[in-house]
Amino acid sequence: MSDTPVLEGSNKQQRYESLVSELYQDVYRYAYWLCKNQPLAQDLVQETFLRAWRSLDSLQNDKAAKAWLFTILRRENARLYERYRPDLVDIEDQAIAESDSEEPESKMDRELLHNAINRLESDYREPLLLQVVGGFSGKEIADILGLNNNTVMTRLFRARSQLKQEFGLDTDLEDE
Amino acid sequence: MxxxxxxxxxxxxxxxxxxxxxxxxxxxxxxxxxxxxxxxxxxxxxxxxKGVVVPKGLRESLLQIPSRNAQSNEEQAARVESVVPAVDNSAANAASFFQYYAMAASLLLVIGVVFTLTFEPGQNELEVALGEEMINHLYHESNEIAAINAGNDLVTVQWNDVSEIMLSAGVQLASTLQQNSPVYYANPCIVLQAYSSAHLMLRGEEGAVSIIVINNSPVESEYRIQDDRFRGMIVPMEEGNLVLIGEDGENLELFKQLFSDNMEWVI
Incomplete structure (x- = not known):
């Protein structure tokens, strides 16, 4: 189960403020990796929280709030994709934070890694985003994506397997 | 195992x-x-x-959504039956244009907003829908417009950002615009069923002036749009449409001249 906190407050406004404060960063990061563009990610997050505000009364279980928001965001992104496909990809820009302890000898090149993540097929990248950014379990990811649990686990395996292969880390035990 | x-x-x-x-x-x-x-x-x-940098001010902006939404609902109610095309001078449009804005016209019916539109000879329903979509779009940016109208602590958008955003909609701006026209808002925007578009805001005599470019089939000829507050014009260009909208009384012709002389469709 993801670590969605119980929303504080008894009235709608308080619940909404708690929702924003607790989850806006994860929602933005998920949006950013979905659309790969900062202004569009901001628009997606604005639209997601606007829809969340309008239908907050329908959220019965506060512990499901993060999955609920991520689902809204996925739908908004799909609508955006239908209407507007910009020719902008700024995934390589300053939106990715610099690590203050970068050691090229011992750490993978971050830029290469996020380019590699970006090149993953969306079928593989999305479960990875939901697991790492969203903190969702396999079952929760399956519910969000409308897949069964085994499919999700297979896709997670393939996502990491591809990343490891790109960096020469997916060695057979016999070779070691 | x-x-x-x-x-x-x-x-x-x-x-x-x-x-x-x-x-x-x-x-x-x-x-x-x-x-x-x-x-x-x-x-x-x-x-x-998880290393993606979250923009400063995003949380504060999201917390304002309930109040913005309430304000928007009030404005929407006030604008019912108020959006009227001011000038009729267009002929039939290209087929592709009809396709894009057939959805807009349909949506107006679906959402149940009862606009009383004045269809003058030659002005077709789809052009009116485009005009409404443009003016509606402005009300989504009412906070930014209010800030520019107030004129306090305005921050000029970096020219590189302006250029990049306009390029995303297929428009190259001449750098001479940079000296003459500080831009206070620039964003890619979504226009119903249209191709890529971009929205800039500058400041005129009466307040914020929106410049929107839409990379789709040009309308047949220029026409004007208006509601109770805003006045605007939709101008066909080589590869798309230039939309200018400002407060009532704004001299939009100046901005039309400025941009039409300094922009080029590159996609």
Whole structure:
């Protein structure tokens, strides 16, 4: 189960403020990796929280709030994709934070890694985003994506397997 | 357990592998190495995915949504039956234009907003829908417009950002605009069923002036749009449409001249 906190407050406004404060960063990061563009990610997050505000009364279980928001965001992104496909990809820009302890000898090149993540097929990248950014379990990811649990686990395996292969880390035990 | 199955299960959830996998690894250095390698890489993956910088002010902006939404609802109610095309001078449009804005016209019916539109001879329903869509779009940016109208602490958008955003909609701006026209807002925007578009805001005599470019089939000829507050014009250009909208009384012709002389459709 993801670590969605119980929303504080008894009235709608308080619940909404708690929702924003607790989850806006994860929602933005998920949006950013979905659309790969900062202004569009901001628009997606604005639209997601606007829809969340309008239908907050329908959220019965506060512990499901993060999955609920991520689902809204996925739908908004799909609508955006239908209407507007910009020719902008700024995934390589300053939106990715610099690590203050970068050691090229011992750490993978971050830029290469996020380019590699970006090149993953969306079928593989999305479960990875939901697991790492969203903190969702396999079952929760399956519910969000409308897949069964085994499919999700297979896709997670393939996502990491591809990343490891790109960096020469997916060695057979016999070779070691 | 076969190595392939072990690897598959570790890769699927390296952050919390099953106890069964941990027990197997305890007695098998090769399996332990798989877990260690995968966890090391997982740290890097998490660092990249969660290392995205969240824009400053986003939380505050999101917290304002309830009040903005309430304001928007009030404005929407006030504008019912108020959006009227001011000038009729267009002929039939290209087929593709009809396709884009047929959806807009349909949507007006679906959402139940009862606009009383004045269809003058030659002005077709789809052009009116485009005009409404443009003016509606402005009300979504009412905070930014209010800030520009107030004129306090305005921040000029970097020219590189302006150029990039306009390029995303297929428009190249001449750099001479940079000296003459500080831009206080620039964003890609979404226009119903249209191709890519971009929205700039400058400041005129009466307040914010919106410049919107839409990379779709040009309308047949220029026409004007208005509601109770805003006045605007839709200008066909080579590869798309230039839309200018400002407060009542704004001299939009100046901005039309400025931009039409200094922009080029490159896509």
């Amino acid at each position: 076969e190595e392939s199955e072990f690897r598959e299960r570790v890769y699927a959830n390296p952050g919390a592998p099953d106890q069964e996998l941990l027990d197997l690894a305890r007695d098998n250095p090769a399996y332990q190495k798989i877990i260690d390698q995968t966890r090391l890489m997982e740290t890097e993956i998490a660092s990249v995915l």
